[in-house]
Amino acid sequence: MKKLFFTSILICATAAGFTQLTTTLVVAPQPPASLISWTQRDLNFIVVNQSGATRQVKIKTELKTTDGTIVGSTNLAKARIVIVGFGNDIFSIEDVFSPVLMQFTGKVKTSLDKTGKLPADNYQLCVKLVTPTDFVPISEEKCRNFTIAALQLAIPVMPANETTLKPEAAQSVITFRWTPVAPQPSSPVTYRLLVFEVLDKQTPMQALRSNLPLLQKEVTGITQYIWQPQLAMLTSGETDSKATQPIKRTFIWTLQCLDSKGQPLGDGNINGDGISEPAIFYVGKYTN
């Protein structure tokens, strides 16, 4: 009888606690694959404390695959104690889904150790509040589904790397083609096509990192652009002793991939600016 009484008290207390701490979880449907690229735009956890008193809690997060397998969970021993005051508190990545606090298993761990990215798949993220010492749940678990697409940036295709174009044709028109961002996101990708001339005594990468682009053109949803350079390709313009000879001019071109909000799609790459590996082409007397 005594046992039954205490169990009832515990259930009632937990239920009372649940009603006093209401939570809302917001997760972007297609967040970045790279965990350190997640920002407040991708995840928010809102706690409303109606108890009238501050509470000390820890946030427990579980990452599941669509079949319900848990592939990551918060290391509660490392998680910091957060104080939930009266009213609303908003928690973001650092407390809810930080790579520092999460412990992953299986292929997710392997992928994160190698790349820092979640493998492309459908996931469910579940978050709840627990007591700081014995980790007893004190709020309802909230779950949200999301998809990781592992986008790969565009690759310059035409003019192919290190090809030489005829100056008579290139002075009028140069056709650029590239592979699309793959897999194609739900909203159209904007490609910013950038072409730089490699000046005398410059390396191509130096030109990319230091010159103004001769072409800066944004196209949305398509992977081809026909450029009218309007440059005197048959007159070198270089200040060297062979200036009046049509010499080879070197250009470097690349693409910056932007999402529908104009943000770079460079998910977890070194530069984070959505700029693809560039290609070089020449305009000159000699053809391949």
Add this chain to the structure above:
Amino acid sequence: MQIQKPVFLLFLVCTVIFTSAQTDSVQKKKNSIITGGTVGISYEHYGLSRTPSGWTGFLPRKPWNQVRFMFSPNIQLGRHISMPVNFNFATTPTNFAGPYAGIDKQSFSQFITNPMNNFALNPKYKWAELLLGTQYLNYSDLSTGDIGVFGAGFDLRPGTYRIKFFTGLSQQSVNFFTGPPATTGAYKRRNWMFSLGKAQDDKYELSLNFVKAKDDSSSANPPPLTIKPQEGFTTSVSAKALFKDGWYAKAEGAQSIYTKDLLLPLDSTKAAFLPFIDGHASTVRDFAGDASVGRKSKNFDIGVKLKYIGAGFQTPGYPFMLPDRFDYTLNTRFNAWKNKDGIYKMNVVASAGQRVNNVSNNTLKAKQFIGNLNWFTQFSDHFSLNINFNNFGFQAPGGINPYGIKNVSNDFGINPSYSWSNEKMAHLLSLSYNYSKYDERDVISGNITSNNTHMALLTYVPTFLTKSLSPDFSLMYFTNKLPSLKFTLVTVSGGISMPAMKKKMNLRTQVQYNYSKTNSYKNNSNIIASFNSDWRITNKLTWTTFISTNRFKYGNEIVPNYASYLESNVRTGFQYRFEK
């Protein structure tokens, strides 16, 4: 850096003149100090006028005013000591991409390390070379090669041993600034690189390479919002061997450990390579490798090339390297069909290969096929024919879309050339025709759109054998057709070159007119004129001038209708060669 431009310009001009005078007198002496290289200064002006005023549909392509200075003599002291110098810098920063993007006023340290400037000294004594200032060092294809570093190091080559080391800054810190002009900001990055190897010319090369870069996370204030301070450490082993009859083999294996955010705490469970790099919560480790084998000879080349870059492979020496891919290509080149003099009349260059992207992901692998063929035949002294064919295909699963991506591009080109001559004139007539078909599948509807391009180019180059005029003419027709778009372009171009001032000056001028039209809109018109002069004032001093103007007038395909712009570009520069 606030550079007082008039004073700076005066300094540069004086330096060029002083250097010219000094080296002339010095080189008259028997033991030359400066044995080669150049010194030069150039000024470039760019102008852009857009109509109607306030319209920004065409952006400036160059800085309004730019002065570039180049000082690259090779100083020789005695028989064994040489010191190539490379000072090459510009006064106005124009950085668009990379860590200095948008920077307006530079500090002195930013000016020194800006990738648009080079300040390098490479003193060399026998097999020992000291590397000072800006150096673009290429240790191998998977360790470092793309990034310039300002610092100090050495390159020692005693016998068959190779010992290389360099350390310095690849970028200074740039504070985040909302603008205008906006700067993303950057952390100060220090690089270290070391290579130990053995090599014998035309026989073999073997090297062990180490590359490290680390950002100073407290260097930018305010720090960049979108960039995290990083640290990377790459080790690689590369080998190359050359065998009899032109056979060769080359391979490299590399491992990278890369911390994507140094602000996250240390984590002992993550990859580390102490004492060079410690594991943080954001540290990743992955591998890359490449290999090639083949044979090169005078009339026949063949080779196979493989390259694998792991999904997490990142090296600071190649910041734009695309990870998560596997490429393989087969290349060949051969000559065939000898004439009576034993000279080959036919040359064929071909390659075929495939790139697999997203290798780490079984469900989202994307495949890219690439094939190229170039076939040249000299049928007679007068007639030659070049045929080329390029194909690429890209295929990827749809992801969340109902249809996958499938793009196929086929380009076919044919280029006959005919030349003939008499006692007074030689003529060259060349025709190029190119057909390009590009099919793209819409990932939502599954519909395939064909994007077809035709290009025909006729070039005529008469050469007057008794006069010094060299004219050239070309006519081009280009059309691009999609289901809802037809774009047509016609270009007429003519140029003429001639010597002047007793052949001390070469002049060239060119005029080009473009007529373009999209669908039923009124046509656009464009005229470009350029002039080049190249005056050899003395055997060593050259004055080059380039002037061009470009006027483009839109029809009614854009708003505002009939908008136009006028670009002007003037570039002039002196260059002095130290060679005898």
